[in-house]
Amino acid sequence: MTSASNDPRWLTAEQRVAWLHMVRVLTRLPATLDAQLERDAGLSFFEYHVLSMLSETSDHTLRLSRLAQLTSSSLSRLSNVVKRLEAQGLLRREPDPDDRRASRAVLTGLGLAAVEQAAPGHVTTVRDLVVDALDDAQLDHLRVAHERILERLDPSSATRPDWFDN
Amino acid sequence: MTSASNDPRWLTAEQRVAWLHMVRVLTRLPATLDAQLERDAGLSFFEYHVLSMLSETSDHTLRLSRLAQLTSSSLSRLSNVVKRLEAQGLLRREPDPDDRRASRAVLTGLGLAAVEQAAPGHVTTVRDLVVDALDDAQLDHLRVAHERILERLDPSSATRPDWFDN
DNA sequence: GTCGCGAGGTTCAAACTTGAACAATTTGTC
DNA sequence: GACAAATTGTTCAAGTTTGAACCTCGCGAC
Numbered sequence: 001m002t003s004a005s006n007d008p009r010w011l012t013a014e015q016r017v018a019w020l021h022m023v024r025v026l027t028r029l030p031a032t033l034d035a036q037l038e039r040d041a042g043l044s045f046f047e048y049h050v051l052s053m054l055s056e057t058s059d060h061t062l063r064l065s066r067l068a069q070l071t072s073s074s075l076s077r078l079s080n081v082v083k084r085l086e087a088q089g090l091l092r093r094e095p096d097p098d099d100r101r102a103s104r105a106v107l108t109g110l111g112l113a114a115v116e117q118a119a120p121g122h123v124t125t126v127r128d129l130v131v132d133a134l135d136d137a138q139l140d141h142l143r144v145a146h147e148r149i150l151e152r153l154d155p156s157s158a159t160r161p162d163w164f165d166n
Numbered sequence: 167m168t169s170a171s172n173d174p175r176w177l178t179a180e181q182r183v184a185w186l187h188m189v190r191v192l193t194r195l196p197a198t199l200d201a202q203l204e205r206d207a208g209l210s211f212f213e214y215h216v217l218s219m220l221s222e223t224s225d226h227t228l229r230l231s232r233l234a235q236l237t238s239s240s241l242s243r244l245s246n247v248v249k250r251l252e253a254q255g256l257l258r259r260e261p262d263p264d265d266r267r268a269s270r271a272v273l274t275g276l277g278l279a280a281v282e283q284a285a286p287g288h289v290t291t292v293r294d295l296v297v298d299a300l301d302d303a304q305l306d307h308l309r310v311a312h313e314r315i316l317e318r319l320d321p322s323s324a325t326r327p328d329w330f331d332n
Numbered sequence: 333g334t335c336g337c338g339a340g341g342t343t344c345a346a347a348c349t350t351g352a353a354c355a356a357t358t359t360g361t362c
Numbered sequence: 363g364a365c366a367a368a369t370t371g372t373t374c375a376a377g378t379t380t381g382a383a384c385c386t387c388g389c390g391a392c
Contacts, residue, residue, distance in 0.1 A: 010289060015297050018309035020330065022296065023215070025312050026196055027238040028319045044348095049189070065370060072193040077349060079372060084348095101357040101370040123176060130188065131181050133314040139184050141307035146187035148299040153194045164186065210378095231340055243379060245342055250378095267340045267387045339388080348379070358369070 029129065036125045041118035046071065047081060048122065051090060051107065051115045056163060060107035063096060067105055069158045090114055195295065202291045207284035212237065213247060214288065217256060217273065217281045222329060226273035229262060233271055235324045256280055 011019060034045045041048070053070045054060050062070070068078045082105055085091050090111035096102035107115075131139065154160070177185060200211045207214070219236045220226050228236070234244045248271055251257050256277035262268035273281075297305065320326070 009293065011292070011297060014302075014309075015305065017330075018305050018312070019292055019297065020327075021309055021312035021316060024238070024325055025315055025319065026192060028325065029315070030192055031238065032319060063370085072190070072197065074350070075371060076351075076373085080348075083372090096370095099358075099370080103371065126177070126185055127175065129318045130315055131177060131185065133318050134311055136180075138307070138311050138314065139181065141304070142311040143180075143184035143187055145300055145304050145308045145311075146184070146191050148304065149191055149195070149296055150187060152295045152299050153191065153198060159190055159194065161186075164183075229340085234340095240380075241341060242343085242381075246378075249342090262340095265340080265388075269341070333392100335390100335392090337389090337391105340386085341384100342386105343384080344382090346380085346382105348377105350375100350377075352374090352376105354371105354373080356370085356372105358367100360367085361365090362363105 032129065033122070033125060037118060037122060040121045041114070043114070043118055046073070047085060048115070048118055050078070050081060050085065050105075051111055052119075053161065054091065054105060054107040055112055055115045056161065060112065061104050064093075064103050064105060070161060072159055085111070198295065199288070199291060203284060203288060206287045207280070209280070209284055212239070213251060214281070214284055216244070216247060216251065216271075217277055218285075219327065220257065220271060220273040221278055221281045222327065226278065227270050230259075230269050230271060236327060238325050251277070 030045060037043045037045055037048050043051070049071050050067060053067060054062055064078060064082065065075065067082075068075045071078065073081075082091065082093065086093055089108060091105050091107050093103050093105055096104050134142065150157075150160075196211060203209045203211055203214050209217070215237050216233060219233060220228055230244060230248065231241065233248075234241045237244065239247075248257065248259065252259055255274060257271050257273050259269050259271055262270050300308065316323075316326075
């Protein structure tokens with residue numbers, strides 16, 4: 001026999017090329033987004049993401065456990081970051097009236113102003129690096145591929161925002 | 167006028183959906199790869215990446231500065247990780263005879279064995295989450311999109327391995 | 333040659349993340 | 363109702379990353 005049957009199936013040359021490209025994007029894109037936001041707004045991408053998720057809800061409020069899902073972070077990491085953001089006055093924590101174990105994070109006016117100030121530069125960076133690098137068809141193909149991947153990464157769609165209709 | 171001319175151009179609904187999908191992939195995929203490698207091989211994805219890049223060269227050797235480019239890491243981060251990997255006997259550092267400022271990292275037999283042991287599980291995960299989630303055309307579209315994005319992220323292609331022919 | 337600037341690496345302190353342990357609820361089951 | 367199990371969130375110690383400071387060496391201009 002030429003190969004044991006429990007070999008992992010290696011990648012073909014084409015698959016390997018595609019994967020190695022993806023790894024480079026996966027490592028460089030977040031670093032670049034972080035650098036821009038840190039430089040222009042004093043926020044990490046993760047902090048921006050947290051504030052941004054809050055700003056999308058109608059009452060600017062989310063339970064910490066939900067916020068952890070939406071940002072794909074551990075509760076421990078989120079707890080630390082929320083504490084820092086609270087110390088900066090960008091949000092505040094309040095007990096959840098419906099469940100006394102839980103806390104809710106509420107965006108403050110200062111926090112909303114911070115996201116709104118940071119957003120234009122961030123959007124410009126996203127355009128420069130991704131959206132404007134692709135034509136409409138290519139961006140749509142990228143969306144489809146990401147949807148397929150997300151079905152594997154997150155079958156329950158727990159990380160998908162509720163307001164995300166599509 | 168309805169909008170000042172220096173507004174950043176906001177994303178259209180379609181573009182926004184595509185971008186939000188990408189952000190979810192960008193944050194969850196590396197975390198998942200990390201978890202699998204840490205669990206099954208005791209390596210972070212970054213450590214695996216370092217060892218893997220070394221294993222791809224003919225003499226299993228790379229200058230640290232080159233290795234930093236290939237893994238998109240700061241020299242500082244790489245220096246720390248290389249020190250740890252050296253302490254574990256997975257690689258060793260030696261002075262570069264051609265440039266006395268430089269050091270080279272050389273994969274040891276133990277290091278090669280570690281990559282070879284970790285590789286099958288890693289490849290299986292990559293297949294499960296990405297490669298097998300897409301058909302050939304979709305994977306090719308993904309490759310093309312990533313190539314366009316990399317032209318923006320890394321115009322000089324400094325992070326592209328030399329043996330990467332394509 | 334030698335002067336100055338830039339490249340290659342290391343180190344240290346400060347900041348951040350992780351994972352385990354913990355306390356306080358809530359939920360489900362009998 | 364009462365008890366076990368699961369959920370929510372915080373905290374602490376250990377490990378990792380970051381950025382600035384620093385040292386050594388190569389390169390180019392003069």
